[in-house]
Amino acid sequence: MPRKPQQARSRQTYDAIIQAAYIAIAKNGSESTTTRQIAEIAGIGVGSLYEYFENKQAILDALIEHFAQAIAAHVKALTPSLVRIPLTDAVYELTLKFAEFLKANDEQYLKCARSLMLHDNHTLLSPVYRALGELFTKHAIAHPEQLQLKNLPTVAYIFINSGVYSMTRYLSHPNPAFSFEELAQVLANMAGHYVAMELKAD
Amino acid sequence: MPRKPQQARSRQTYDAIIQAAYIAIAKNGSESTTTRQIAEIAGIGVGSLYEYFENKQAILDALIEHFAQAIAAHVKALTPSLVRIPLTDAVYELTLKFAEFLKANDEQYLKCARSLMLHDNHTLLSPVYRALGELFTKHAIAHPEQLQLKNLPTVAYIFINSGVYSMTRYLSHPNPAFSFEELAQVLANMAGHYVAMELKAD
Amino acid sequence: MPRKPQQARSRQTYDAIIQAAYIAIAKNGSESTTTRQIAEIAGIGVGSLYEYFENKQAILDALIEHFAQAIAAHVKALTPSLVRIPLTDAVYELTLKFAEFLKANDEQYLKCARSLMLHDNHTLLSPVYRALGELFTKHAIAHPEQLQLKNLPTVAYIFINSGVYSMTRYLSHPNPAFSFEELAQVLANMAGHYVAMELKAD
Amino acid sequence: MPRKPQQARSRQTYDAIIQAAYIAIAKNGSESTTTRQIAEIAGIGVGSLYEYFENKQAILDALIEHFAQAIAAHVKALTPSLVRIPLTDAVYELTLKFAEFLKANDEQYLKCARSLMLHDNHTLLSPVYRALGELFTKHAIAHPEQLQLKNLPTVAYIFINSGVYSMTRYLSHPNPAFSFEELAQVLANMAGHYVAMELKAD
DNA sequence: AATGAATGAGATTTCATTCAT
DNA sequence: TATGAATGAAATCTCATTCAT
Numbered sequence: 008m009p010r011k012p013q014q015a016r017s018r019q020t021y022d023a024i025i026q027a028a029y030i031a032i033a034k035n036g037s038e039s040t041t042t043r044q045i046a047e048i049a050g051i052g053v054g055s056l057y058e059y060f061e062n063k064q065a066i067l068d069a070l071i072e073h074f075a076q077a078i079a080a081h082v083k084a085l086t087p088s089l090v091r092i093p094l095t096d097a098v099y100e101l102t103l104k105f106a107e108f109l110k111a112n113d114e115q116y117l118k119c120a121r122s123l124m125l126h127d128n129h130t131l132l133s134p135v136y137r138a139l140g141e142l143f144t145k146h147a148i149a150h151p152e153q154l155q156l157k158n159l160p161t162v163a164y165i166f167i168n169s170g171v172y173s174m175t176r177y178l179s180h181p182n183p184a185f186s187f188e189e190l191a192q193v194l195a196n197m198a199g200h201y202v203a204m205e206l207k208a209d
Numbered sequence: 210m211p212r213k214p215q216q217a218r219s220r221q222t223y224d225a226i227i228q229a230a231y232i233a234i235a236k237n238g239s240e241s242t243t244t245r246q247i248a249e250i251a252g253i254g255v256g257s258l259y260e261y262f263e264n265k266q267a268i269l270d271a272l273i274e275h276f277a278q279a280i281a282a283h284v285k286a287l288t289p290s291l292v293r294i295p296l297t298d299a300v301y302e303l304t305l306k307f308a309e310f311l312k313a314n315d316e317q318y319l320k321c322a323r324s325l326m327l328h329d330n331h332t333l334l335s336p337v338y339r340a341l342g343e344l345f346t347k348h349a350i351a352h353p354e355q356l357q358l359k360n361l362p363t364v365a366y367i368f369i370n371s372g373v374y375s376m377t378r379y380l381s382h383p384n385p386a387f388s389f390e391e392l393a394q395v396l397a398n399m400a401g402h403y404v405a406m407e408l409k410a411d
Numbered sequence: 412m413p414r415k416p417q418q419a420r421s422r423q424t425y426d427a428i429i430q431a432a433y434i435a436i437a438k439n440g441s442e443s444t445t446t447r448q449i450a451e452i453a454g455i456g457v458g459s460l461y462e463y464f465e466n467k468q469a470i471l472d473a474l475i476e477h478f479a480q481a482i483a484a485h486v487k488a489l490t491p492s493l494v495r496i497p498l499t500d501a502v503y504e505l506t507l508k509f510a511e512f513l514k515a516n517d518e519q520y521l522k523c524a525r526s527l528m529l530h531d532n533h534t535l536l537s538p539v540y541r542a543l544g545e546l547f548t549k550h551a552i553a554h555p556e557q558l559q560l561k562n563l564p565t566v567a568y569i570f571i572n573s574g575v576y577s578m579t580r581y582l583s584h585p586n587p588a589f590s591f592e593e594l595a596q597v598l599a600n601m602a603g604h605y606v607a608m609e610l611k612a613d
Numbered sequence: 614m615p616r617k618p619q620q621a622r623s624r625q626t627y628d629a630i631i632q633a634a635y636i637a638i639a640k641n642g643s644e645s646t647t648t649r650q651i652a653e654i655a656g657i658g659v660g661s662l663y664e665y666f667e668n669k670q671a672i673l674d675a676l677i678e679h680f681a682q683a684i685a686a687h688v689k690a691l692t693p694s695l696v697r698i699p700l701t702d703a704v705y706e707l708t709l710k711f712a713e714f715l716k717a718n719d720e721q722y723l724k725c726a727r728s729l730m731l732h733d734n735h736t737l738l739s740p741v742y743r744a745l746g747e748l749f750t751k752h753a754i755a756h757p758e759q760l761q762l763k764n765l766p767t768v769a770y771i772f773i774n775s776g777v778y779s780m781t782r783y784l785s786h787p788n789p790a791f792s793f794e795e796l797a798q799v800l801a802n803m804a805g806h807y808v809a810m811e812l813k814a815d
Numbered sequence: 816a817a818t819g820a821a822t823g824a825g826a827t828t829t830c831a832t833t834c835a836t
Numbered sequence: 837t838a839t840g841a842a843t844g845a846a847a848t849c850t851c852a853t854t855c856a857t
Binding site: 041042043053054056057062063 | 846848
C-alpha cells in the first residue's frame with residue numbers, strides 16, 4: 008500500500024525512481040531490471056520503492072505512462088507546424104524529429120522503446136496513438152482533399168505502426184545498410200504516394 | 210557439454226525439446242518459461258536438456274533459428290507463385306498467407322513471435338529477411354520495370370518491417386477496429402502505389 | 412526513550428494507541444498487526460508511537476496488561492453478587508457474563524484473547540487469575556463448608572483454565588454442536604458436583 | 614508445484630523436513646520459525662523445501678497433521694486398557710500417560726502443542742478429538758450406566774478441552790504451585806464426580 | 816512533541832544448473 | 837545416456853525502527 012506523497016521531497020523521490028527505471032531499462036531491458044538496481048540508481052533504499060509503488064510492475068507501468076505522455080507531448084508540440092506542410096514533408100519531418108527525440112539522453116528513450124514496445128500495452132501506449140491519430144486528422148482537415156480517403160483509421164494505424172517500428176528497428180541496428188535520411192524519405196514517400204494514388208483513384 | 214545429436218533417437222529428443230519450447234513459450238511467454246516446463250512437455254527429465262543444449266538460452270536460440278527457418282521455408286514455397294502476379298496482389302496474398310501460417314496450431318507461431326521479438330536478435334532472424342528480400346528481388350526480376358526503383362534494399366526493409374509488425378500487432382489486438390482483409394489491402398496498396406509512383410517519377 | 416505520559420493530552424494519545432492496537436489485533440491477529448496500522452487507526456504518525464512506547468512489543472505488553480486489568484475489574488464487579496449464591500449458580504452466571512463481556516464491541520475482546528493466548532505470558536495474565544482466585548476464595552468464605560476442600564488452589568486453577576479455554580474455543584468454533592447455555596450448565600455442574608462429592612467424602 | 618517424491622531418498626528428505634520443523638517450532642514458536650531455519654536444521658538447501666511443499670504454510674499444515682496423527686495413535690493405543698477401568702482411574706491414567714508422551718524428546722511435542730494449539734485448526738486437529746471422543750464412547754459402552762448421561766457430546770467436549778489445556782498450561786508453567794499428580798487427580802475426580810452425580814440425579 | 820519518509824535486514828520463493836546414481 | 841533431487845544465488849517484498857524537520 009504505497010502512500011501518496013504528502014511532503015515536498017516526496018515528489019523528488021518519486022521522480023528519481025522513474026528516472027532510475029529509465030536508466031536501468033535502457034541498460035538491461037525491462038525483464039532484467041531488478042528492484043535493487045532501480046533503488047541503487049535512484050540512490051535510495053529498496054524499501055523506499057514500496058513507499059511510492061505497489062510493486063515492481065507498478066513502477067514499470069508508471070514509467071510507460073510517463074514515456075507515453077512524453078512522446079505524446081512531443082508529437083503535440085510538432086503538430087501545428089506539421090499540419091501546414093504537404094503530407095510527404097510532414098512525415099519526413101516527423102520521422103527526423105522523432106528520431107532525434109528518441110536518441111536524446113544517450114538514446115535512453117530509444118532503448119526503452121525497444122524493450123517496452125512489444126509488451127502489448129495497448130492501453131498504456133494509447134496516448135501516443137491518440138496524439139499521432141490527431142496529427143493525422145488535423146493534417147487531413149488542413150488538406151481537405153485527404154478527407155476523401157477510404158479506411159482512414161486503418162491507414163493511420165498502419166502508417167503509424169510502420170513508421171514507429173521501422174524507425175525503432177533501424178535505430179537499434181548495429182550496421183544499417185543505408186542512412187536514416189533515406190529511411191525517412193522512403194517512409195515519407197510511402198505515405199505521400201499512397202494518398203496521392205488513392206485520391207486519384209476516386 | 211552437449212553434443213549435436215548423432216543418432217536417430219537423439220535427433221528425436223532434440224526435436225521434442227524444441228517443440229516443447231514452442232508450446233511452453235506460446236503458453237507462458239519466453240521469460241516465464243522454465244526448464245522444468247520444457248522438460249515436462251517434452252516428456253524427459255530436466256537433466257536431459259543439458260545433454261542436448263548448453264543451457265536454457267541455447268534452447269531459445271535453437272528455437273528461434275528453427276522458427277526463422279520455418280518462416281523462410283514458407284516464404285520460399287510461396288515465392289514462385291507470387292513472383293508471377295502484380296506487386297499489389299503479391300503483397301496482399303503474402304499477407305494473408307503469412308497470417309494463416311502464424312495462426313496455425315492454435316496461434317503457436319504468432320504467440321511465440323510476439324514473445325521473441327522482444328529479444329530481436331538481428332542475426333537469428335536474418336534467414337527470414339533474406340527470404341523476403343529474395344522474394345522482392347525475384348519479383349523485381351519478373352517485372353523488370355521495378356528494377357529501376359531507387360533504394361530497393363531500403364524499400365524492401367521498410368515494407369517488410371511494416372508488414373510484419375502491423376500484422377503481428379493487429380493479430381494480437383483484442384478488439385481491432387477493422388478487418389484483417391482491410392489491413393492486407395492497405396498494405397498491398399501501400400506497396401503498389403509506392404512502386405507505381407516512384408517508377409512514374411523517373 | 413518513551414516517557415510515561417504526564418499530561419492529559421499525552422494520556423489521551425497513550426490510550427488511543429492501546430485502543431488502536433485492540434482494533435488492529437481483533438482484525439488481523441497480533442502477528443499480522445503492523446505499527447503502521449496501529450498508528451493509522453490511532454490517527455497519529457508512526458514516529459509518535461515511539462514517543463509512548465519503547466517498541467512494538469511494549470505496545471502489546473501494555474495492551475495485555477490493560478486487557479488483564481479489564482477482565483479482572485469485570486470479575487471483581489461480579490464478585491459480590493456471585494459469592495452469595497450457590498457454587499453451581501455462580502459458575503453458570505459467571506460463564507454467561509464472561510462470554511457476554513468477551514463478545515462486546517464486535518467480539519473485540521474475544522478475538523484479541525484468541526490471538527494473545529499464543530504468547531501466554533503467565534505474568535501478564537496474573538491479575539486475571541488473581542481476581543478469579545479471589546472470587547473462589549470469597550465464595551468459599553461465604554459458604555464455609557467449602558473451606559474444607561482439599562487442594563483448593565489446584566482445583567481453582569483447573570476450573571479456571573477449563574472454563575476459560577472451553578469458552579474461548581467454543582466461541583470461536585464456526586458450527587458448535589450445542590448451545591452456549593448447555594456448555595455453561597455443564598461447566599457449572601462440573602464445579603458443583605465436584606465440590607459436593609469432595610465434601611461428602613470427608 | 615512440489616513433486617510427489619518418486620525416489621527412495623525422497624521420503625527421507627520429506628521426513629527430515631517435518632522433523633526439522635518440529636525442532637524449530639519447539640525452539641522458536643510457529644510464528645518465528647523461518648524457512649531458512651527449517652532447511653538448516655534438516656541439513657538441506659532452502660530450495661529443497663519447495664520440492665516437497667508448496668510453501669511454508671504447507672509445511673506447518675503437514676506438521677500439524679503429523680502431530681495430530683501421532684497423538685491420535687497414542688490415544689488409540691491406550692484405549693483398550695483404559696476402557697476396562699473406572700472412569701476416574703481412566704482419566705488419571707490418561708493424563709499421566711499423555712503428559713509423558715508430550716514430554717518425550719526434550720518436550721518437543723509439548724512445546725509444539727503450546728505454539729500450535731491456538732491456531733484454531735479445528736479441521737487439522739480433528740483426528741485427536743475423534744480419538745478422544747471414541748475413547749469416551751467406548752468407555753461408556755464398557756460401563757453402560759454412563760450411556761444414560763445427558764449431553765454426552767458437550768460433556769466430552771468440555772472434559773477434553775479442560776484436560777488438554779490444563780495439562781499443557783501446567784506443563785509449561787515455570788514454577789507450578791502443586792504437583793502434576795495432584796492435577797491429574799483433580800481432573801480425574803472432576804470427571805468421576807460429575808458422572809456419579811449426574812447419574813444419581815436421574 | 817510530532818511527523819512520516821527513508822531505511823535495510825531479513826523473509827519467502829523461484830529456477831537454471833549440477834551431479835550422484 | 838538419462839534422471840530428478842538437491843542446490844543456492846538472487847529476486848521481490850515487508851515492516852520495525854530511526855531521524856531530520
